[in-house]
Amino acid sequence: MLPAGQDNGAHRVACFVSPHGFGHASRLSAVADAVHQLKPGCRFDIFTSVPAWFFRNSMAAPFTYHSADTDLGLVQQTPFRADLNQTIRKLNELLPFDPYQLSYLSYLVRRYACELILCDISPLGLAVGRQTGVPTLLIENFTWDWIYEGYLSESADLGKHIRYLKRIFSSADYHVQAEPVCLPLPSDLTVRPIWRKYRSPPLTIRQRLGVPEKAPMVLVTTGGVPDNHDFLDTLLQLAETWFVLPGAGPEMETRSNLILLPRNSSLFHPDLVNASDAVIGKVGYSTLAEVYGAGVPFGHVSGSDSRESSKLTDFVNKEMTGLAIGEAEFYNGDWTEKLQSLLAKTRQQPREINGADQVAEFVCRLLTAPKRDSIFSDGPAAVENHPDQ
Numbered sequence: 001m002l003p004a005g006q007d008n009g010a011h012r013v014a015c016f017v018s019p020h021g022f023g024h025a026s027r028l029s030a031v032a033d034a035v036h037q038l039k040p041g042c043r044f045d046i047f048t049s050v051p052a053w054f055f056r057n058s059m060a061a062p063f064t065y066h067s068a069d070t071d072l073g074l075v076q077q078t079p080f081r082a083d084l085n086q087t088i089r090k091l092n093e094l095l096p097f098d099p100y101q102l103s104y105l106s107y108l109v110r111r112y113a114c115e116l117i118l119c120d121i122s123p124l125g126l127a128v129g130r131q132t133g134v135p136t137l138l139i140e141n142f143t144w145d146w147i148y149e150g151y152l153s154e155s156a157d158l159g160k161h162i163r164y165l166k167r168i169f170s171s172a173d174y175h176v177q178a179e180p181v182c183l184p185l186p187s188d189l190t191v192r193p194i195w196r197k198y199r200s201p202p203l204t205i206r207q208r209l210g211v212p213e214k215a216p217m218v219l220v221t222t223g224g225v226p227d228n229h230d231f232l233d234t235l236l237q238l239a240e241t242w243f244v245l246p247g248a249g250p251e252m253e254t255r256s257n258l259i260l261l262p263r264n265s266s267l268f269h270p271d272l273v274n275a276s277d278a279v280i281g282k283v284g285y286s287t288l289a290e291v292y293g294a295g296v297p298f299g300h301v302s303g304s305d306s307r308e309s310s311k312l313t314d315f316v317n318k319e320m321t322g323l324a325i326g327e328a329e330f331y332n333g334d335w336t337e338k339l340q341s342l343l344a345k346t347r348q349q350p351r352e353i354n355g356a357d358q359v360a361e362f363v364c365r366l367l368t369a370p371k372r373d374s375i376f377s378d379g380p381a382a383v384e385n386h387p388d389q
Helices: 023-038 052-058 084-094 099-111 123-132 144-149 158-169 202-209 232-236 269-275 285-294 307-319 327-332 334-343 355-367
Strands: 012-017 043-048 063-067 076-078 116-120 136-140 174-178 189-191 217-221 242-246 253-255 258-261 278-282 298-301 322-325
Touching (some): 012 023, 023 052, 023 285, 023 355, 043 099, 052 063, 136 355, 189 355, 202 269, 217 269, 232 258, 278 285, 278 334, 298 327, 327 334
Parallel strands (some): 012 043, 043 063, 116 136, 136 174, 174 189, 217 278, 242 258, 278 298, 298 322
Antiparallel strands (some): 253 258
């Protein structure tokens, strides 16, 4: 028997996750695991079109996966450039949200007795919260209306979507901003960068990869957005340095000093970051946060048309170790001329404060607050997925 007033952690939380890249799914996974550490009985219902395998690889917390188109974000031409015309076409199809979809998702949230809806940064979850009365928590370092405002000079058609989304994002019951914050706003909490915690020591990861313990190891990543790697021949010439490229092939393959990994790799991506001597990649949120947490030097490539990239780059310049790489340099392989300078930079101490723990404490306070009346109804069961299955 638990002492009076003590919570056994048996809660259910709905999570609506943007499928734009893997950054939002990474951040949500980190928060869910941190909540689960504090409340081992907590279970998560994840609504997204991010593949279920990503959460099985990323989370120890138990979850149920629901395939749903929760968000669009931007249609990407490359990891660094958006296709604005395709983005507008897709937004016209998605917004305003389909009332039938809202009703069905609201039914699921009620049926599974979810006590809280976490949104990173899917506005659909906030709309479901309005319909169900379940409290909503928005976690963001930007919202889509702010991103789309950066493209208004190219297309006034975005105006109606910006107004619609701004109303929805402002409806969140609770609001957490995660550094680096693009547009600071009044919120319930501002936290340090959020990253998935490392699992295996660097030496173990190097042994699994076949990389010598003392050899320089460089991770080259485009943050979950598939891309061509036309510079592989250039890397082969740097025989003393090992390069690890996630998402560069259908299966794990070693070519001399190159290690090509599939997107769905058995190697935990944050562990690859932590085992590296430098990271080269897109300055997206999850990559930045994982590099920041490990203290690894960062050769960062900015998206030339992205409002977020300039804010993230400012954070890297102020609080991290690294150097800038141009988009053209990245694609033609000229960044290798800067590699020795990057590898010579001193690795920073691992960070003590992970924003995931700060958010988890806030979430747990919400879950132990007096509950609203729940609405239950019967319906078809969802497919249960657990990281260990």
